[in-house]
Amino acid sequence: MTGKTSLLEALLLACGAIAKKGSAKDHGTVGDLATDAKSRGVGSELSVAGAEWEGEPWIFVDAPGAVEFTQEATHAVLVADVVVVVVEADAVRAASVSPLLALLDARKIPHVVFVNKVDVAGAGGRLKETLAALQSASARPLVLREVPLRDGADVTGFVDLVSERAYGFKDHEDAALTRLPEAAKTEEQEARREMLERLADLDDHLLEELLEDVTPSHDELVANLRTDLQRDLIVDVFLGSAEQDHGVRRLLEALRDEAPDVTVTALRAGVSAGDGALVQSFKTVHAPHVGKLSWVRVWRGEVTDGLVLGDDRVSGVHRFFGAKVQKVPRAGVGEIVALGHLDALHTGGGADHAGAVVLPWIDALQPCVAMALRPVRVGDDVKLSGALAKVVEEDPSLRIEQSAEAHEIVLWAQGDRQLRLALERLKARFGLDVRAEAPQVAYRETIRRSASQHGRFKHQSGGHGAFGDVYVDVSPMARGEGFAFDETVTGGAVPRQYFSSVEKGAREHFKQGPLGFPVVDVKVVLTHGSYHAVDSSDAAFQQATRVALVEALPKCEPVLLEPVLAVTLAAPSEFTSRVQRLVTGRRGGQLQGLDAHATAKGWDVVNALVPQAELRELVSELRTATQGVGTLAWSVDHLREVDANESERVVAARRKARADARG
Numbered sequence: 001m002t003g004k005t006s007l008l009e010a011l012l013l014a015c016g017a018i019a020k021k022g023s024a025k026d027h028g029t030v031g032d033l034a035t036d037a038k039s040r041g042v043g044s045e046l047s048v049a050g051a052e053w054e055g056e057p058w059i060f061v062d063a064p065g066a067v068e069f070t071q072e073a074t075h076a077v078l079v080a081d082v083v084v085v086v087v088e089a090d091a092v093r094a095a096s097v098s099p100l101l102a103l104l105d106a107r108k109i110p111h112v113v114f115v116n117k118v119d120v121a122g123a124g125g126r127l128k129e130t131l132a133a134l135q136s137a138s139a140r141p142l143v144l145r146e147v148p149l150r151d152g153a154d155v156t157g158f159v160d161l162v163s164e165r166a167y168g169f170k171d172h173e174d175a176a177l178t179r180l181p182e183a184a185k186t187e188e189q190e191a192r193r194e195m196l197e198r199l200a201d202l203d204d205h206l207l208e209e210l211l212e213d214v215t216p217s218h219d220e221l222v223a224n225l226r227t228d229l230q231r232d233l234i235v236d237v238f239l240g241s242a243e244q245d246h247g248v249r250r251l252l253e254a255l256r257d258e259a260p261d262v263t264v265t266a267l268r269a270g271v272s273a274g275d276g277a278l279v280q281s282f283k284t285v286h287a288p289h290v291g292k293l294s295w296v297r298v299w300r301g302e303v304t305d306g307l308v309l310g311d312d313r314v315s316g317v318h319r320f321f322g323a324k325v326q327k328v329p330r331a332g333v334g335e336i337v338a339l340g341h342l343d344a345l346h347t348g349g350g351a352d353h354a355g356a357v358v359l360p361w362i363d364a365l366q367p368c369v370a371m372a373l374r375p376v377r378v379g380d381d382v383k384l385s386g387a388l389a390k391v392v393e394e395d396p397s398l399r400i401e402q403s404a405e406a407h408e409i410v411l412w413a414q415g416d417r418q419l420r421l422a423l424e425r426l427k428a429r430f431g432l433d434v435r436a437e438a439p440q441v442a443y444r445e446t447i448r449r450s451a452s453q454h455g456r457f458k459h460q461s462g463g464h465g466a467f468g469d470v471y472v473d474v475s476p477m478a479r480g481e482g483f484a485f486d487e488t489v490t491g492g493a494v495p496r497q498y499f500s501s502v503e504k505g506a507r508e509h510f511k512q513g514p515l516g517f518p519v520v521d522v523k524v525v526l527t528h529g530s531y532h533a534v535d536s537s538d539a540a541f542q543q544a545t546r547v548a549l550v551e552a553l554p555k556c557e558p559v560l561l562e563p564v565l566a567v568t569l570a571a572p573s574e575f576t577s578r579v580q581r582l583v584t585g586r587r588g589g590q591l592q593g594l595d596a597h598a599t600a601k602g603w604d605v606v607n608a609l610v611p612q613a614e615l616r617e618l619v620s621e622l623r624t625a626t627q628g629v630g631t632l633a634w635s636v637d638h639l640r641e642v643d644a645n646e647s648e649r650v651v652a653a654r655r656k657a658r659a660d661a662r663g
């Protein structure tokens with residue numbers, strides 16, 4: 001919500017691609033109209049708009065900022081020539097871009113920062129600390145490109161540190177050249193000096209000039225800025241207001257002069273020189289009536305309708321302007337277009353005339369909240385699986401899990417918002433009404449005490465009868481040991497061939513213990529028994545074992561076990577103590593440790609153990625406690641005894657569900 005979509009709108013206006021801006025508040029902008037943003041209040045999807053400015057083609061990709069849509073946003077970043085990171089003049093919020101900056105640096109993706117919303121009252125007073133926070137979040141030096149002109153704490157214009165010209169903001173108009181006020185001169189000179197010093201750190205010629213007090217030429221300065229940006233050695237910082245169109249033209253000019261073009265970016269993306277068209281997909285959409293569309297960047301050559309790419313033939317080349325899609329005969333190098341019916345191409349994959357091309361991409365994020373889905377209409381199950389496969393292909397940070405134990409289809413996502421979006425898509429695109437409920441936790445049960453039990457199965461019907469007779473010892477084992485069977489039968493009381501029948505009977509019975517869940521960590525020992533030469537059988541001994549266990553287990557103090565997850569919660573360090581309290585405030589939450597984040601500067605990771613049943617609420621609390629930016633990774637760690645209260649609740653709920661199912 002920092003104003004990315006608003007900035008796109010302002011850029012399009014500055015290019016002359018639109019005559020009038022749509023409202024960002026009502027999601028009437030080019031960027032938001034192209035997506036489902038309207039129904040959710042936040043951007044959830046990429047949108048693309050092409051424009052022409054000063055005789056050159058531009059393609060802008062607007063990315064969602066919410067943490068749940070990071071995967072989608074990251075995909076756009078990977079194929080971009082340059083990334084504009086939009087932040088607000090707010091130190092705490094600015095620090096939240098740290099993971100993004102770390103990714104950009106790891107991939108050497110050129111990026112600049114645009115400090116937006118400087119029109120907000122008092123923004124000028126917060127700029128200094130915002131810049132400091134940004135610098136602590138960035139591994140690369142920030143190069144401030146403009147200093148604000150101020151009236152008290154309000155920003156009224158800026159001085160461009162390259163041209164040293166001062167501009168005064170006017171509402172919804174290009175800034176007008178003004179005289180640099182005396183009061184701002186010292187600040188301007190200090191800021192320019194600092195900019196030059198940072199650039200001189202990276203260039204010997206500039207350093208010499210600086211030491212000799214020679215003013216570098218405008219061209220030399222721009223050449224340095226260009227090289228340093230392209231090699232991801234510096235992060236330029238611009239400021240302005242997307243809503244008021246302040247500072248937008250200057251940003252556009254800087255991007256024109258300094259951002260790399262597609263040949264440089266293609267090398268960065270791992271594309272080798274060669275002949276013919278080569279594309280890489282960064283988004284896949286299954287649109288009703290249209291079928292599969294692959295959003296691609298053309299890294300090399302020219303794509304024409306009907307061209308063979310990978311294993312398929314291009315059926316339709318589409319150019320975007322937000323929601324408006326136009327069919328074109330061809331797309332040139334550097335363009336971003338949607339190609340129809342490239343069925344074998346998946347998001348992240350490349351293709352040329354000879355087949356699939358493997359290019360560096362990024363792993364799917366691990367989803368952290370889950371819902372069990374059930375079609376409202378009976379018989380829609382197969383349709384649901386098919387539709388879900390497509391929804392997940394569109395967003396690889398979703399995952400489907402077919403739970404055999406609970407007979408559920410579980411959809412895993414990055415948060416409730418992304419889950420809701422998936423449900424909306426199932427409805428809008430596939431006509432599927434789906435009910436979502438909390439998925440079943442894989443509870444287990446075990447026993448606390450041992451018992452010995454006799455079990456006999458005797459049955460006479462028609463021909464020959466059935467007879468099995470066993471004495472078993474049942475005892476608890478250590479957590480994680482599962483199931484064990486042994487026998488200590490002497491004197492052939494139970495013939496050897498029935499030992500495995502007893503084991504089978506026990507395994508079968510343990511599928512559902514007295515509390516209603518699979519039984520684990522229990523040992524069964526067959527100690528004694530008797531048999532009948534004619535009537536005994538495998539089945540009869542299995543039955544006798546069950547008879548014994550039905551009696552035995554309730555006497556052994558059965559207890560409920562729940563899966564406990566090892567979780568890693570990541571957030572800016574000012575939220576760390578709050579995050580720790582979230583863990584300790586949760587049922588069964590245990591702190592394990594605290595570390596600095598491996599890549600995101602100024603972030604911490606809190607390691608903890610929490611019951612799986614608490615995961616969804618923990619994620620939602622984490623988001624609330626961290627202004628929406630915290631993330632969580634998890635793995636199943638161990639099974640733990642559930643305390644009496646919770647156990648009673650879970651067992652009662654299970655009984656009720658069983659009773660309801662029986663009708």
Ligand SMILES: Nc1nc2c(ncn2[C@@H]2O[C@H](COP(=O)(O)OP(=O)(O)OP(=O)(O)O)[C@@H](O)[C@H]2O)c(=O)[nH]1
Binds near residue numbers: 025116117118119240
């Ligand atoms: N005062 C002020 N408000 C702005 C400015 N730019 C955007 N806004 C407001 O900030 C809110 C969010 O703007 P968007 O452009 O939708 O933000 P976004 O970054 O695209 O948000 P997501 O896509 O959800 O990440 C809207 O209410 C805008 O009106 C600005 O320059 N000044």
Ligand SMILES: [Mg+2]
Binds near residue numbers: 005006062063064
């Ligand atoms: Mg947006």
